Amino acid sequence: MNKIRILCTALVSLLLSGACTDYLERDIITDLSEKDVIYSYDFARSRVSAVYNVLRAGFDEIDGAMLASASDEAEHTLETSAVHRFNTGDWDAINNPDDVWGYYYKGIRIANQFLATSDSINLDHFRLDPNPAQQETYRARLAEIERWKMEVRFLRAFFFFELVKRYGGVPIVTAVHSLEDAPDEIVRHSLDSCLRFMVGECDAVAEGLPAVHASVDLGRATKGAALSLKSRILLFAASELYNNVSWVGGYANAGLIALPGGDRLARWQAAAEAAKSVIDLTGTNYALHGDYQGLFRTFNSPEIIFIRRAGASNSFERATYPVGYDLGQSGTTPSQNLVDAYEVKQDDNTATAFDWDNPSHAAAPYADRDPRLAMSILTNNAPFKGRPVELWRGGRDGSGQERASRTGYYLLKYVDPNINLLTGTTSVHSWIFIRLAEIYLNYAEALNEYDPGNPDIVHYVNLVRARNGVNMPPLPDGMSQAEARERIRQERQVELAFEGHRHWDVRRWMIAPSTLGGALRGVNVSRAGDGQFTYFPATVENRVFHPKMYFYPLPQQELLKVPGLIQNPLW
Numbered sequence: 233m234n235k236i237r238i239l240c241t242a243l244v245s246l247l248l249s250g251a252c253t254d255y256l257e258r259d260i261i262t263d264l265s266e267k268d269v270i271y272s273y274d275f276a277r278s279r280v281s282a283v284y285n286v287l288r289a290g291f292d293e294i295d296g297a298m299l300a301s302a303s304d305e306a307e308h309t310l311e312t313s314a315v316h317r318f319n320t321g322d323w324d325a326i327n328n329p330d331d332v333w334g335y336y337y338k339g340i341r342i343a344n345q346f347l348a349t350s351d352s353i354n355l356d357h358f359r360l361d362p363n364p365a366q367q368e369t370y371r372a373r374l375a376e377i378e379r380w381k382m383e384v385r386f387l388r389a390f391f392f393f394e395l396v397k398r399y400g401g402v403p404i405v406t407a408v409h410s411l412e413d414a415p416d417e418i419v420r421h422s423l424d425s426c427l428r429f430m431v432g433e434c435d436a437v438a439e440g441l442p443a444v445h446a447s448v449d450l451g452r453a454t455k456g457a458a459l460s461l462k463s464r465i466l467l468f469a470a471s472e473l474y475n476n477v478s479w480v481g482g483y484a485n486a487g488l489i490a491l492p493g494g495d496r497l498a499r500w501q502a503a504a505e506a507a508k509s510v511i512d513l514t515g516t517n518y519a520l521h522g523d524y525q526g527l528f529r530t531f532n533s534p535e536i537i538f539i540r541r542a543g544a545s546n547s548f549e550r551a552t553y554p555v556g557y558d559l560g561q562s563g564t565t566p567s568q569n570l571v572d573a574y575e576v577k578q579d580d581n582t583a584t585a586f587d588w589d590n591p592s593h594a595a596a597p598y599a600d601r602d603p604r605l606a607m608s609i610l611t612n613n614a615p616f617k618g619r620p621v622e623l624w625r626g627g628r629d630g631s632g633q634e635r636a637s638r639t640g641y642y643l644l645k646y647v648d649p650n651i652n653l654l655t656g657t658t659s660v661h662s663w664i665f666i667r668l669a670e671i672y673l674n675y676a677e678a679l680n681e682y683d684p685g686n687p688d689i690v691h692y693v694n695l696v697r698a699r700n701g702v703n704m705p706p707l708p709d710g711m712s713q714a715e716a717r718e719r720i721r722q723e724r725q726v727e728l729a730f731e732g733h734r735h736w737d738v739r740r741w742m743i744a745p746s747t748l749g750g751a752l753r754g755v756n757v758s759r760a761g762d763g764q765f766t767y768f769p770a771t772v773e774n775r776v777f778h779p780k781m782y783f784y785p786l787p788q789q790e791l792l793k794v795p796g797l798i799q800n801p802l803w
Contacts, residue, residue, distance in 0.1 A: 271354040273373060279346050280380045283387050284452075286339030287540045289663035290732045291548045291646070294318075294329050297564060302330070303734040304569040304747045307639050307754070307772055309562035319752070321776030325785035325803055332398065333787050336391040337405070343388040344408050350381055382440035386453040386461070389433040390665075393465055396426050397736055398784045400489035400800060404429050419796040422487040427469050434462035443515030450532060450541075456513055457538040460666045463506040463674050470499035470678060471740035479742075479779045483801035489783055500682035507675035510537070510668075511692075518668050522700035525607035528646045531662045538666040544658040549651045554610065554621055554642045555635050556628030559653040564730070565637040566609045568753035568769050571597075573725050574605040575704070583705045588769055597755075597767050603702050608729055610642040612757045612765060617649050624759040631756065638772050639754030645730050669696050669727055677720045684713035693723055739782050749777030778802070 269275050290298055297315035301308035308315050314329040316322075323329060358370035388406075395402045401423040421429075438458040445452050468474060475496060477486040491499075510518075521527040521535040531541050553560030575583040576593065577600045586601070588594050598611045610616055612623035612630075623640050625631040630640075648659045672692040680689050690707045697704035707719055724737060738747040754772040759765055780802030791797050 270349045270352050273353055273355065276346070276350065276353045276377070276380070279342070280384060283339065283343050283346060283384050284540075286336070286342065286387070286391065287665070288332075288335075289540050289542060289661075291661065291663065292551065296551065298730060299330075299732045299735050300566075300730045301564050302748075303738065304567060304752060304775075305729055305734050306564045306566050306570070306643070307752060308564055309635055309637060318748075319773060319775045321778065321781075325788040325791070325799065328784060328787065330398070330784070331787050332394065333790060336395050339391045340388055340405055341408065343384045343391070344406060346384050347381060347388075347406075348408050350377060350384075353377055378440060379442070382437040382458075383453045385433050386437045386441070386458050389430045389437075389458075390461060392426065392430055393461065396423070396430070397468060399786060400783050401426050401487070403797075415794045416796050418794050420488055420798055423474065423489060424487065424491050427465060427491070430465050431462055434458045434465070438462075443513065444517070447532075451539055453538065454516075456510055456516055456518065457666060459506065459510045459513065460537050460671055463503065463510055463671060464666070466499070466503035466506045467674050467678060468736075468740050470496065470503045470681065472742040473740045473782055475499070476742060479782065480801040485798050485801075488798060489800060497682055500678050503678035504675055504682050507671050507678060510671045511675060520668060520695065520699045524604055524699060524702055525645075527667075528664070529648060529659075531660065535668045536664055536666075537668060537671070539662050539664045541662045542660065544660050546648075546651045546653055546656065546658045548661055549647055550653055552643050552647055553653070554616070554629035554637070555633050556622060557617060557653075562635045562637055562642065564643050565639045565754075566641040566643060566729075567639050567772070568641075568755050569747075570725065570729060571605065571609060571611075571641065571755075572753075573722055574602040576600050577602070577705065581705045582708070594767065602704055602726060604726055604729075606644075607701075608643075608645040610644045612640065612767075616644075624757040624765060627757075627759065637754075639752075640757055641754070643730065664731065669699075670733070672696050673720060673724050673727065677717075677724075680713060680716045680720060684716065689716055689720075693720060696723060696727055742782070744777050744782065745779075748781070749775055751775070 269279075293299060294302060295314035296310065297308040297313050298306065300306040301313075301315045302318040314327075317327065317329050355370055355373055358366045358373065361367070361370075392402070392404070401420045403418050404421045404426060405418075435458075437453070438455045441453055441455045441458055443455050445454060469491065474489075474491050477483070477490045480486060480489065483489075517534045518537070519534040521530075521533045527533055527535060531539060550559055551561050552563040555562050572586050572588075574586065576586050577583055583602070586593055586597070588597075598605065598614075605611070606614065610621050612627075613620045615621075621642065622628040623630045623637065623642075627633075629642070630636055646661065648661075651657050651659060672695055676689045676692045679686050690709075690711075694706040697706065707716075711719065721737070721741065725734060728734070735748075738744045751771045752773045752775055753769055756768045756770050757765055758768070780800070783800045785800055785803035786797055791799060
């Protein structure tokens with residue numbers, strides 16, 4: 233009875249999700265038996281989609297806010313949003329705005345339930361029919377079921393990584409447990425064990441997944457997605473946080489949040505080789521998208537490796553448009569910390585850091601900047617929906633207006649400016665989990681640590697910088713390892729802004745006290761009578777980061793239910 237309840241719950245959740253798949257348009261059947269659900273090919277297909285449905289898009293993942301607002305990328309305008317707990321330090325094992333422990337274990341359970349019953353799918357109608365066409369269908373469906381298994385195992389590994397990067401070592405659950413199982417048998421596995429498990433799963437499923445899918449199956453896991461997830465996992469494994477226990481004091485269970493001592497260079501080498509295996513993967517059409525801004529308004533691009541496609545809506549625009557536009561609510565507003573990271577182009581095909589102490593920079597702070605700034609962030613006087621954005625004090629979108637941006641900026645990345653909120657027009661919004669530019673930067677970062685000076689380091693960073701429409705000057709020659717490291721980190725900050733990376737990157741680099749903590753800055757804009765503007769950087773909020781926040785605390789309710797679980801250090 234427990235099995236059928238779990239299966240039906242997953243299936244009903246899927247059917248109510250509004251996913252854009254034709255076979256989900258059918259009427260919901262409510263008189264299902266366990267045999268119907270487990271043995272039916274059609275229901276099995278829907279159960280796979282239910283696992284995909286666990287994937288979380290990042291448009292409003294923390295109480296209506298993007299994860300960017302829990303990093304130095306942005307500030308969320310709505311002051312009552314729980315995302316602000318991250319920035320004030322007012323969160324713990326009882327109140328965590330991003331507590332996804334139960335959410336992802338539910339997804340893992342759905343995946344495990346499918347894997348436990350997938351060999352029971354009944355294809356006898358085709359197997360026993362001697363008609364050659366039916367036999368061909370039988371073989372095709374057998375192959376499809378095997379592919380489904382690989383997809384579900386990939387998704388399960390993806391869910392585990394979402395847990396591990398938050399909590400460290402977690403219980404590795406690969407079987408379906410019932411309410412009768414003893415909770416004291418559940419324990420946290422070491423970080424090393426979790427990483428090995430996830431990498432092993434990525435390697436295994438990569439062998440069984442296609443390099444590309446037919447257009448009808450776009451968005452499903454591929455060989456490239458599995459190898460890319462492996463790249464990301466091994467990059468974390470080589471990074472400072474997973475190899476440093478100095479911050480935990482006398483914590484007796486350091487293996488839960490750090491790897492055992494070993495050859496650090498070998499870990500960086502493994503991360504570099506994993507990224508390069510994606511770059512060198514044959515049978516794909518991977519390439520950087522020619523239009524950086526358009527990349528985040530499409531579903532089908534050769535740069536996209538793994539994505540979640542959502543239905544048409546306008547909720548993100550409603551939450552994000554500047555307040556001076558009809559029904560705009562401001563939402564996630566970029567910080568000056570991020571804006572300052574975009575370089576200034578020079579006439580000699582070089583680029584220099586933006587500097588408020590440079591009078592020409594301060595007088596025209598958005599002139600000659602990295603084009604990705606204007607493609608990602610709305611600055612004062614930038615054109616938007618038929619008029620300039622008025623971010624000066626007293627302007628239609630500026631300080632003094634209700635719910636106006638506190639940072640002096642609005643978000644443009646992902647936003648569809650053609651939506652009319654008054655008439656209710658909509659567009660499709662897709663969340664990219666993995667794309668080729670990330671893999672290039674993963675490779676460059678790992679290679680710089682493993683083999684500094686290797687020409688591939690600047691080559692792949694420069695490919696990202698030189699994409700059509702961006703055309704940023706190449707990195708300078710002769711950089712030291714430390715200089716290259718900083719440039720790669722800055723490139724990640726700019727290229728991957730608002731994509732959910734920064735919150736984790738600064739943790740794994742162990743620079744969070746100076747990035748997630750300290751001053752979050754914005755800009756105050758004044759407009760003179762002659763229409764000229766003056767810009768003054770200012771502190772929006774003094775944020776808090778304590779070392780214990782490198783990992784999330786395990787939820788207190790889980791510690792009470794499962795006595796074998798151990799809390800993370802310093803919580």
